[in-house]
Amino acid sequence: MGCYEDAWRFFVDVKNKGCKPNVYTYTALISGLCVSGIFKVAIGLFHRMARDGVLPNTVTYNALINILVENRRIEYASVVFNLMDRNACSPNTVTFNEMIKGYCITGDVEKAMLMLNNMLQAGHSANHVTYNTIIKGYCDSANTASALRILEHMRSNGCEPDEWSYTELICGFCNISKMELAFGLFNEMVHRGLCPNEVTYTALIDGYCKDEKLDAATAMLEHMKRSGCRPNVQTYNVLIHGLTKQNNFSGAEELCKVMIEEEILPNVVTYTAMIDGLCKNGSTSLALEMFNKMIDQGCLPNLLTYSSLIHALGQEGKVEEAENLFAKLERQGLVPDEIAYNKMIEVYIMSGKVEHAFDFLGKMIKAGCQPTMWTYGVLIKGLKNEYLLADQKLAALPDVVPNCSFDYQTADQDAVSVLSAKLAELDPGLSVQLHNALATSLSTSGRWFEANDLLGSMISQGLCPDQEAYNSVLCSLLRARNLDLAMGVFEHMSAQGCEVHLVGYKELICALCQLHRRKEAHITFENMLRRTWNPDDVLQTVLIDGLLRAGHKDLCMEFLHIMETNNNNQQKGRNNPWMLSYTCANDCPQSMISFKPITMRRASKSWVQASSGIMPADANTQTGALHGVGANHLL
Incomplete structure (x- = not known):
């Protein structure tokens, strides 16, 4: 912090003396502010650069994008990323990697894939950081099949998977209890000369514990020690947690002694796992003894x-x-x-x-x-x-009517x-929050009749449902194909100025098509396009995940041409075509989706070829394009 303050004083002193800081001065200070966690000042200084007539360079943008990504503000990071193009500043591999990381940590691997393809199209090579980030993103969303395809793709592109590539995949398979596949990857990793690390072993031990295979977990711990990889406190903690879940408290205590012998001190997670296990076993008095013991050992609960x-x-x-x-x-x-x-x-x-x-x-x-x-x-x-x-x-009282x-x-x-x-007595807003939460919960669990009834009750009481409640009830009704009630909710939302989510439009359009009300589907789609939507999102959510997946390929083509016509009218006189990122190469749900930045017209042509079963001529020759690896490729 002291270094930052000294740098800031020097910066102010330089300006006061009439010296004009250049882009390197600003960038160095912004980077320092970012490292120190002074985010607001860093962003303010970035805007100050423009007012002072100093154009940021790639390093400046990267520093700002990094802090936004670390704070999970990917929407703002995206704005900054787009500013680079406007200011004629080219993103580099670090920039693309940061954006890919941002989309992955917010669970939007689809957009991370789009960014990867934009990166390849821009002439940059993906590296281990790029691929491993996307592998982790897919694994975190339980899409291990796509993660495996990324592993194969990186190998085919000359980027040999490293220990972290395998470790992320092993973690992914352990999280979904596919231990045989996880262990198979472990063996492949060792066969290729890569050394599993403590994260790899800990993931496998944790996976076996969750699968209630404590013998296998214990054997993996011994294998870890024999291979020269020293267990850490997290490794022991997952095994202790597994033992306590099976009420093997003597085994857990024995493992604690082993930890201490190996000079690995039990931490708050260790003790909490023991205490929680004892509590769930009904041994509250023993749990309290453990609680007092941890405090005596200087470990605060x-x-x-x-x-x-x-x-x-x-x-x-x-x-x-x-x-x-x-x-x-x-x-x-x-x-x-x-x-x-x-x-x-x-x-x-x-x-x-x-x-x-x-x-x-x-x-x-x-x-x-x-x-x-x-x-x-x-x-x-x-x-x-x-x-x-x-x-x-x-x-229980005498003379009570039985059916009361x-x-x-x-x-x-x-x-x-x-x-x-x-709740209204405590805070009037909480009563509305309760109804909104209940409506959303009922909708999510498929209880559409009760959800719709509750929504109507809210409106009659003068309570204002929020967007989440409205959209949840709307989607629940549409999935139940109760179109009349859904249209009532849809019309009420429109009258109240409540925005229908893109998923809501998808469900509504699909329901209309399934009930052969195509004219209404067309009108709804055209009305939807009057709002400000990202065309990539419309294509992915409404056309691919919605209509194509439901088997309405002909309507996909019609709606795609509507999008193209709409875009041409909006962009007339401007050389700024919509850039779409998907080319369908087969039928859903086993569609092979390749991601490329392409114009609307080229997308339409590709879709026609796909509908006829013809692969576009450049589908397998386009440099850097990813084929068979995509956000829409199902397990």
Whole structure:
């Protein structure tokens, strides 16, 4: 931090003396600010450059894109990336790699693939960082098939996979419990002369533990030691967690002793895994002993440690002890998160103290911690139990009409009404949040009738559904092919100025086509294009993921020509054609998608050839194009 302050003082001093800083001065200072985490000042200085008439260079842009990516602000990074072209500054391999990383860490591997192809088309060569980032992106989204194809592609392009290429793939297969494939890659990796590292071994051990194959996990740990790769605390932690899940606490304690013998000190994760396992096994007293032991060893508990114990005490009806433990975590200086608050609320609900739960909810809100769907679910459960308990007492009275009892649905509705009223007392906005969350949750779980009913109830009460609730209900109705109700929601959204998401348009257009209402589908598609959409997103979401996947190839062609005509009208007199990034080479769902920046007209031609079963002449000869590797290539 001191270095940054000295550099800033020097910069100000230079300007005050009438010297004009050049692009290298600005870039050095912006880079330093980025490294120091002074993001806002770095961005401000970037804008100051333009006002001072100094054009940023590639290094300047890269520094700014890097901080935006690290802060998961890929939409702003994309704006900065596009500014480079406008200012005649060419991106380099580092720039493309940063953008690819940004799309991958935000879960948008589709756009990362587009960026890779733009990179290749611009004449840059993808390196290990490029390929490994995309492999990780696919693995994080559980699309290991596409990750494998990237591995083969990098090899065919002369970039031999390294230990991280294999490690990312092994992690991906372990995460989806495909241990045979993960172990096969491990063997291939060793056969090719690559040395697995501690991350590789830890992923395999963790995978075996999750698969409840503790013998295999233990054998892998021994193999790791024999190969000369020293286990770290994370390696032991995953195995300890696996042992505690199977109630093998003696084995977990023995492993802790081995750690200490190897001069690897157990950390908060180690102890928390032990405590959580004991709590779930009903051994709360032993968990408390472990809790005190970790403190004696100088290892401070974290929020997860406290949350596990609080919940366990609640299950045993020890409300006062749970309250004391919550107070202790605050005295330790920890700031309770929604999990800790929810666990304490759940303690009160389990003990039948619903009013105490609502008092604690008030404390949670005052602390600036927003309730989640989990919070609402616990409170609804508590209220519902109160109704059912009251009903049981009523049924036990003499001369009671037999059919007067509540059913679960009635109890749910009454509980939601009471919860809504109580939330409104705490914060009027929370009542709306509750209804929005419930509508979204019901829609996601396919309960479209209840979701639509709740949406109507909100509107009649003067509550404003948010975009997420509207779009969730709309998509749920369309997937159920309840078009009349869906059109009602769609029209109400339009009247309220609520934006329909692109996925909503996809579902609506597909539903209209399936019901042979093509004229309405055309009108809806044309109305959709009047809004500002990224043409790549329209092509991928509506045409490829929607119509083509549903088998409406002829409509894909019609709609693609509508897009081309619409674009030509918008771009008339300008040499700035829409750049699309997909050429379909086969039918979905086994479509082989190759990604290339191409003009709309060229895309149309390729689609016609694909529809006729003819591969475009340059499909296998285009330098740098990726064939058979794509975001739309299914498992």
